[in-house]
Amino acid sequence: MALSPTNNAALLQEVDEAVRKDQLDSIWQRFGIWILVGVVAALIAFGGYLYWGHMQETKRGENAEQLLAAFDKLKAAQPTAATAELTKIEADGGPAYRAVALFQQANMKAERGDLKAAAALMAKAAADTKLDPSLRDLALIRQTAFEYDTLKPEVVIARMKPMVDAKDPASSWFPSAAELSATAHYQLGQYKEAGALYGRIADTPNIPKSLQSRTVQMAGMLGVDVVKDRAAESAAKEQKGSVAPAAAGPAEEKK
Known part of the structure; x- marks a missing residue:
């Protein structure tokens, strides 16, 4: 007995699904272990990224607290203690905080008349390739200003x-x-x-x-x-501004 068009379509769909299942089973048997390894590796990498971001955020918080502590010590006329805090930030802080620490230390040296030490700190900032270029430019300007009389x-x-x-x-x-x-x-x-x-x-x-x-x-x-x-x-600007309305006059009259 011949199959109706509906039955033909159903049969073809079943055959197609069976072929796809066989293909998937074949792929899984050949590459299943590598697919699992890839998924696990991706999860580990994503987890590592999240952890790294958390650690960076924590570090920035620590740097901010150290910087505030340094400024508080400066206000309290404790330059030695403030320098100790700034030195910590300079050693292990992020680029932006490290730049602030170097600039502040240079300010303190310059205020005490030690322009050579202030210039050395600015030279250090100017040579730090991890700092933003604009900060490096500013550091070079200040280094040059501190050293100007000797250059x-x-x-x-x-x-x-x-x-x-x-x-x-x-x-x-x-x-x-x-x-x-x-x-x-x-x-x-x-x-x-x-x-x-x-x-x-x-x-x-x-x-x-x-x-x-x-x-x-x-x-x-x-x-x-x-x-x-x-x-x-x-x-010239005023004259240009006054000419424009005059030129527009006739057009307005035509309207």
Whole structure:
């Protein structure tokens, strides 16, 4: 007796399921142990990742407590105890906390007049490849500032060049680096280069007023009239703004 189309479909489905089962059984027999090993390894790796994250979080908490303890000791006029806490963070803290520890220790050395030790700490931070590049740049600027009186102007200019030539100076340490470099150019008698740098600093947005005032004066003394340039720029902007509505007038009249 011939099978109906429905029975044919049911039979084909049963055959298909039987073939798939045989294939799965074959795969399991051949690779089952490796599949189990892979699953267990993945679970172990995931557990290890979670544990590592927990340990990192715990370590950050410990670093934060040590840093607060160091600041508390500084407020209590206990510099030796504060230095001990900062040294611990420097030795085994995370990159960000290690940077804070080095900067604070350098501040303490500089306040006591030990600029050589302060510069050495900043050199250590500047050479730490695990720190964020912006922190390393700041460390190099501070190292150079601490060592400035003992350095040749050419060395200062060479150190600051990458930051002075940065493509986006407004978001970098350009003003501080450029001021050190401009002063070095001035000492070498390179007044044109110094004046140009002072002018660039003065034109940098959102810099401290004291720095802006200082650089405007230095630029003016070296023949770069930043104030005049700014006035001309402002006038050009105002003129451009006033021309636009006038040009739009006829179009509005046609409406």
